[in-house]
Amino acid sequence: MARLKQTYPQDGFFGIGIVNQKDPENIGTLWRSAYILGAAFIFTVGNKAKKQSSDVVNAWQKIPLFHYPDIDDLIAHLPYDTQLVGVELDESSRDIKHFQHPHRCVYLLGNEQSGLTREVMDKCHRLVKLPGDYSLNVSVAGSIILYDRCNKS
Numbered sequence: 001m002a003r004l005k006q007t008y009p010q011d012g013f014f015g016i017g018i019v020n021q022k023d024p025e026n027i028g029t030l031w032r033s034a035y036i037l038g039a040a041f042i043f044t045v046g047n048k049a050k051k052q053s054s055d056v057v058n059a060w061q062k063i064p065l066f067h068y069p070d071i072d073d074l075i076a077h078l079p080y081d082t083q084l085v086g087v088e089l090d091e092s093s094r095d096i097k098h099f100q101h102p103h104r105c106v107y108l109l110g111n112e113q114s115g116l117t118r119e120v121m122d123k124c125h126r127l128v129k130l131p132g133d134y135s136l137n138v139s140v141a142g143s144i145i146l147y148d149r150c151n152k153s
Helices: 024-036 071-076 118-123 138-152
Strands: 013-019 041-045 065-068 083-087 104-109 126-129
Touching: 013 024, 013 138, 024 041, 024 138, 041 071, 065 071, 071 118, 083 118, 083 138, 104 138
Parallel strands: 013 041, 013 104, 041 065, 083 104, 083 126
Antiparallel strands: none
């Protein structure tokens, strides 16, 4: 029988989610990456999501998916002392090469068509950007952020 890694409060935690996701397949792929790379949960803001065929490891059985109708509801339900980190190609974003991941945080991704709005970015504690001048697929961007967190820990 496989054993889950025991976590302790000093380990911190993280979750990751998408605002107004457009392609439901991205949720399944992000769910899978989140589970494999150690996220405590995933979430959606705006558009709802459900189990997808792209979740081939059945991550839906292992980490929860939460839904928030809007950004204010997400912020109202952030765990105590948890930073909201927006992932966006923006001049005010810190390059991922120099980014120190918070001990307890929630990563927020925009969809490929519109990204994070200025209103949403203004509500984030921090902003981080990935290399390049073009938007990546949202599940790929999320996987890179989570890998970077694992790699730097």
